[in-house]
Amino acid sequence: MNLSEVIESTNTCRFYQKKPVTDDDIAVTLDAARFGPSGGNRQPVSFVIVKDHEMKKQMQALYLPFWETYIQAIDEGMVRLGSKDKGIVDSADHFARHLAEIPVFIVVCAQLADCHATDTDLDRLSIVGGASIYPAVQNVLLKARSIGLGTALTTLLCHVEPEIKKLLNIPEDISTAAMITMGWPTKKFPKKLLRRPLSEIAWAETYGAPLSTGTITKK
Numbered sequence: 001m002n003l004s005e006v007i008e009s010t011n012t013c014r015f016y017q018k019k020p021v022t023d024d025d026i027a028v029t030l031d032a033a034r035f036g037p038s039g040g041n042r043q044p045v046s047f048v049i050v051k052d053h054e055m056k057k058q059m060q061a062l063y064l065p066f067w068e069t070y071i072q073a074i075d076e077g078m079v080r081l082g083s084k085d086k087g088i089v090d091s092a093d094h095f096a097r098h099l100a101e102i103p104v105f106i107v108v109c110a111q112l113a114d115c116h117a118t119d120t121d122l123d124r125l126s127i128v129g130g131a132s133i134y135p136a137v138q139n140v141l142l143k144a145r146s147i148g149l150g151t152a153l154t155t156l157l158c159h160v161e162p163e164i165k166k167l168l169n170i171p172e173d174i175s176t177a178a179m180i181t182m183g184w185p186t187k188k189f190p191k192k193l194l195r196r197p198l199s200e201i202a203w204a205e206t207y208g209a210p211l212s213t214g215t216i217t218k219k
């Protein structure tokens with residue numbers, strides 16, 4: 001597969017086969033994380049791999065109440081979805097209710113002392129805080145896709161970081177940034193993900209001024 005094919009078809013996988021994933025395959029995907037950029041090349045990311053069913057069940061029990069609150073907020077129109085496809089919510093609900101059956105959970109950890117957030121003095125949510133973390137995470141998702149493994153990224157468990165840290169014996173100075181589920185998908189990967197066109201997200205010189213997108217708009 002070429003790079004564009006991988007990028008354009010790395011979807012959120014919410015339906016998995018029971019077939020186990022080998023440690024070698026997990027290692028191949030995590031190895032890609034090492035090559036993500038980070039501020040000062042401080043490389044603050046680490047991972048805890050969970051395959052034990054009892055542990056996964058405990059994590060599912062922690063996930064479900066937040067999922068139920070979230071789905072209720074979607075129903076009440078309090079949370080906006082970027083897609084009108086009602087199927088997403090049903091798939092995500094299936095995902096939540098079968099979470100522990102997914103072969104691999106990867107908890108993404110971050111050494112906060114090595115994340116140099118440059119926007120904490122602004123009167124808004126810090127975005128830069130995650131900038132040295134999520135490029136590595138995306139590398140894992142892309143590498144997994146390239147060898148046929150499905151993944152889903154979720155941050156709901158960060159609500160219960162203290163409980164997750166206790167369960168997984170994560171040291172005091174390490175935080176949790178996300179969880180990735182991983183396994184062999186039951187469905188085919190999409191040919192191309194549904195996303196906003198380039199003309200809606202890229203501007204020339206000043207925000208809002210149309211960018212010449214050339215042939216890419218025809219794709």
Ligand SMILES: Cc1cc2nc3c(=O)[nH]c(=O)nc-3n(C[C@H](O)[C@H](O)[C@H](O)COP(=O)(O)O)c2cc1C
Nearest residue numbers: 010011012014088092095152153154155156193194
């Ligand atoms: C920060 C973040 C949190 C997410 N949390 C969840 C989640 O809790 N449950 C879920 O099913 N999908 C979750 N997703 C996946 C998104 O729903 C998914 O990326 C989006 O719907 C686009 O789907 P696609 O990549 O398959 O096209 C999350 C994605 C991100 C980036």
